[in-house]
Amino acid sequence: MITPEYCALMARYNSWQNAELSTSLENLSDADLRADRGAFFGSIFRTINHLLWGDTLWISRFDGGQGPAETDLSKTDTTDTTATLAEWTLARGAMDRRILDWANSTKPEDLSGDLTWYSGSIQSEISKPRAMCIVQFFNHQTHHRGQVHAMLGAAGAPMYTTDVPFLPE
Template identity: 45%
Template structure:
């Protein structure tokens, strides 16, 4: 089982890394962000859309946010770049606030949800679902980081131990 401190650390890491990727991607043209670069979700924009969509989906399950209306995989979630950047920052703040309010009991028990991806009801220990959300973020952010680097952008290093700490 994980502790609330783990969740708080990864919520802060998620926010830090997303800000880095979005700042780096904002230096590209819209055409560069949308270009099919051969990644799993093809482009920087589509990959960031999927990541936002998935985080909204997990927060709907874990914290009661409304489910995103865009169907899986969410790559067409938000077409407007500026709105995607704004929504990402808002969601990251929400995730940090949610994590800061967790007690150990909030990570116990099972999470049950309906999953289109899995084709029906899904059930996992709540702490596994939370851990999966952060793992999923890191996975796709790594893809975006590679795409941005190949395009000449310079996002921050991704090492957790380099994350600035807030006193």
């Protein structure tokens, strides 16, 4: 279904897009970042925090490292991961390096079999094919960055390309 090369490509794409996103975010005031824009998580800032939280949760399932402080969704606000844009930028950079490290060390056998975890959102243990979970991981990133991209455009922030073929070499 997927290959280590797919993981490496998507990790590079994720890192590139987050760098572009960070540059665009720097052009907005704190009030603009926190304004309710009618999106699922309300504001740009809450959405980027949710994305960072989700990446932390998923990568911990793949690399066995540290996950979010609390993984029970009934007890966790997934949108308060960081308090400031500067804090988010540092955490985002560290997360992107972690994702790249994981992706670049992935072997074909790491992509097979099932992944089993306790899902806080459904309050139950769940097992799914590992490859499908990895696709979900990268899809989740793209989905929420797309929401943020639309909100950035509406806020008048600088726009940037999101197309995979334009990923720098």
